[in-house]
Amino acid sequence: MARLNSPSPLRVGLCGAGMMGATHAAAYAGIPGAKLAAVWDTDLKRAEALAARFGGTVYAHRDDLIQAVDIVDICLPTPCHLEQIQAAAAKGKAVFCEKPLGRTLEECDAAIGACKRAKVPLLVGHVVxxxxxxxxxxxxxxxxxxxxxxxxxxxxxxxxxxxxxxxxxxxxxxxxxxxxxxxxxxxxxxxxxxxxxxxxxxxxxxxxxxxxxxxxxxxxxxxxxxxxxxxxxxxxxxxxxxxxxxxxxxxxxxxxxxxxxxxxxxxxxxxxxxxxxxxxxxKSPYQAELEHFVAVVRGAAKPLIxxxxxxxxxxxxxxxxxxxxxxxxxxxxxxxxxxxxxxxxxxxxxxxxxxxx
Ligand SMILES: NC(=O)c1ccc[n+]([C@@H]2O[C@H](COP(=O)([O-])OP(=O)(O)OC[C@H]3O[C@@H](n4cnc5c(N)ncnc54)[C@H](O)[C@@H]3O)[C@@H](O)[C@H]2O)c1
The missing domain is CATH 3.30.360.10 (Dihydrodipicolinate Reductase; domain 2)
Incomplete structure (x- = not known):
């Protein structure tokens, strides 16, 4: 929590180095309050290619990534969202997750519950x-x-x-x-x-x-x-x-x-x-969306979603x-x-x- 209040950029852990992972990584490059610090993907080569382009350390294990960052950004296939949200929330990390929140309403409820119990913000990428x-x-x-x-x-x-x-x-x-x-x-x-x-x-x-x-x-x-x-x-x-x-x-x-x-x-x-x-x-709406997420995490804005x-x-x-x-x-x-x-x-x-x- 102390780190979230410090003026240094928030360390972002990116889960997923596919198309949206790259879109988010490019957006963070324009956000002074955040810095891409870590990348994880089951396709290690893809994670390495993204980190070579935008920076950040590649982690082979998700839990190590979560440990190393302040906020977690999930750009994984929809059925993977819940597990990663739960893992990040369990470690007290604020979560940004691409839409849709889940494949089913049960997944959505479990994701919302995990973040509520952990008292961490959960923002979903309804970028429109x-x-x-x-x-x-x-x-x-x-x-x-x-x-x-x-x-x-x-x-x-x-x-x-x-x-x-x-x-x-x-x-x-x-x-x-x-x-x-x-x-x-x-x-x-x-x-x-x-x-x-x-x-x-x-x-x-x-x-x-x-x-x-x-x-x-x-x-x-x-x-x-x-x-x-x-x-x-x-x-x-x-x-x-x-x-x-x-x-x-x-x-x-x-x-x-x-x-x-x-x-x-x-x-x-x-x-x-x-x-x-x-x-x-x-300015890319994706950058505006992630800037908003950073502001929410810092307590400077109320979540728009x-x-x-x-x-x-x-x-x-x-x-x-x-x-x-x-x-x-x-x-x-x-x-x-x-x-x-x-x-x-x-x-x-x-x-x-x-x-x-
Ligand atoms: N907001 C938008 O405009 C927008 C646009 C497209 C997609 N999306 C959403 O973004 C999310 C990601 O979509 P994408 O287009 O980036 O997909 P993608 O297929 O391009 O990338 C997914 C990445 O996740 C990795 N991956 C797959 N299974 C994994 C697992 N179990 N653990 C870890 N990594 C795994 C893959 O290797 C791949 O690099 C989806 O939920 C999608 O609906 C949002």
Whole structure:
């Protein structure tokens, strides 16, 4: 604890040296209050390559890494999150974990419980909350500038995450495009409009080629509707939204405004990971997110993402998967209180004639 209050940079222990591990390592390089100190990965070569690029000592054993650092950052396949969160919390280390918090709600509950008992912060990488466009849209809606919002259309599509045969290709591990990719928008919708009353979806999955696609429809008890396109079947990364309210429409499309887009073929990549958006003009949202984590650990900021909200995002994604599987609308239990429930009420508009389910 004394170390967390000292002015020297916090020593970061990075678990996972794949695509997100590299993204986080690059982000820490721009954060004066933190320093990449240690890297661990079951693929030792990958850990060494990352440390050679960004610094830090490579550890062959996770527990040695945890011992050597102040904070632990988990960029591992989703089913590995819980074990590492528990190990870090047991040693009193603050935890940043990539989204989704867990593959199941039981994993989420166990992770939240471990950090609560250890009294350590747990922040989950719902990075879309740090993208200026999505933040601005949320503020615009919550300020009432669009009037009551009735319809939202959101899209997040990417190529099949590679390489072939990686953990992403095991649906039981990754949860496919809905749990892994659409969860960003689902979290944003929960955060902005509150929990929807029901979800419905259609899609297809071709396991051998890892083509996965879902069209999801979410409806709030007020009648407000969101349509969400999620895909691992495109050639590159694209994201967009359109929000229509009584008084106006807000639109964003990454393809219209990206200063630079680079798409690598999977064969050329070093294996692992999909595409993350980059901008040469602005501070990376990943850096903003990790800066926020460091500020939370130092007690200088209140967490922008509560662990329970990360659990709610998983809950909503799992409901969407249920709807896709059953081809039936799935109702979500109504929630008592919660920050997003409070914001939902005054903002979501009652449509004149909602379709009966
Ligand atoms: N926030 C975002 O924008 C975003 C984007 C992509 C992925 N993610 C999330 O980040 C996490 C990591 O994804 P990624 O794309 O970096 O995956 P990846 O496959 O690129 O990297 C995972 C790394 O973990 C290592 N690994 C695998 N099993 C391990 C184990 N049991 N113990 C230790 N190391 C192990 C692998 O060797 C690999 O280096 C996932 O939860 C994913 O959902 C977040």
């Amino acid at each position: 909350r740090f993208f200026p466009e999505y933040r601005t849209l949320r503020n615009t809606i919550l300020n009432g500038d669009l009037g009551d919002v009735g319809v939202l259309r959101m899209k997040r599509v990417v190529c099949s995450p590679g390489p072939a045969g990686s953990w992403y290709w095991d649906f039981e591990a990754s949860g496919g495009c809905v749990l892994d990719t659409a969860i960003h928008d689902l979290d944003w919708l929960n955060w902005t409009l509150g929990r929807p009353a029901s979800v419905y979806g259609v899609g297809f999955r071709d396991a051998p080629s890892l083509k996965d696609l879902a069209y999801l429809t979410l409806q709030w008890s007020s009648g407000a509707i969101a349509h969400l396109e999620s895909s691992w079947s495109h050639d590159t990364f694209a994201t967009s939204f359109e929000a229509a309210g009584r008084d106006g429409i807000a639109e964003f499309d990454l393809r219209d405004c990206a200063a630079l887009q680079v798409a690598y073929t999977q064969a050329a990549s070093d294996g692992g990971g999909n595409v993350v958006p980059e901008s040469p003009l602005a 509560k662990p329970e909200e990360a659990r709610e995002a998983v809950e909503l994604a799992l409901a969407c998967l249920d709807a896709l599987r059953s081809r039936q609308p799935v109702r979500l239990p109504s929630r008592r209180g919660g920050p997003s429930a409070r914001t939902a009420k005054p903002r979501a508009r009652a449509l004149p004639a909602a379709h009966p389910e």
